[in-house]
Amino acid sequence: MPPIPKSHIWYFTRSYPSLFLKPPHCEILDSPFLSISEMATVPGQLIWEIVKKNNSFLVKEFGNGTASVKFSKEPNNLYNLHSYKHSGLANKKTVTIQPGKDQSVLLATTKTKKQNKPSTLLNKSLMKKEFNRMAKAVVNQVADNHYRPDLKKAALARLSVVNRSLKVSKSGAKKKNRQRL
Template identity: 30%
Template sequence: MAAERTNVSNELVWQLTRSQNAYLVRRNTGGGSQFSRDPLNLQNKHSLKYAGFANTKAIGVQAAENGGVTVITKKASTPQQPAQTQVAVNYGPKTSTRKIYKGVATLAAKNGYRADIREEAVARVSAIRQSQQAKKETPAKKARGVKAQAVEASE
């Protein structure tokens, strides 16, 4: 039995689910902003452009628990089997950042994703990798002037 493609367009799915879906987050502050918790949403913005559940091709980048990066892509070939449409590629914490950039860009280019989405995926990888780096400790500030004299006098 051959797999059948659905005849539902991305725009129709978005029109039906844009006001209510499991990923929608509404905030009263900031003028009633709307965000998305969709794992295939690169910007966490509630819009058709970034909605992974509404688009046939989507890409998502998340931080892995071990300090690495997980890239999730959505295959357009099997929309009727949601459990099998997502493919995850894991990059470990020791993998160089440039290698992850290249992997994300080639993965997105090979599957025919839009160029602006590819750039945003690489930017998301960059932000995740930067957040995973250890913070540099700043040395304690030395007292100057009157405060330094007061410290020396007390010793």
């Protein structure tokens, strides 16, 4: 295998991998931090091939025999499955649904442009309405807006689970156990 040319410098952060390219006439710097104009983003397929077998978010569950299931704890993964389709690291367009403050649900989608600015990477919307209105808003953001229509079912499932977890159980008079003698 030929050596990697010195004009290519790789730099990976936890969730924003990038390939830094330097023009051949420039000197190679010791630091991988270059200006934004010199940075090119890495395709999602390459990122997935790099993080597919080993990353800090991977959780392997072993069942009976040789059957094993791979889960992922990475952010922006709706089903928490370790697959390219649901990966929050490898895809440019991701969807997140999380519980917010004061019985609300946070829907966040990543912006497709300006991926090199992590502070402004997410479009966040806070939903405090009843479940039907929140479901309609999620469908509008994910599927009807042509953002990621393949994640519509996963987003609605996550919304249902998050909404159910926010409900407070009603405390009332305890029922008597009538089976006692």
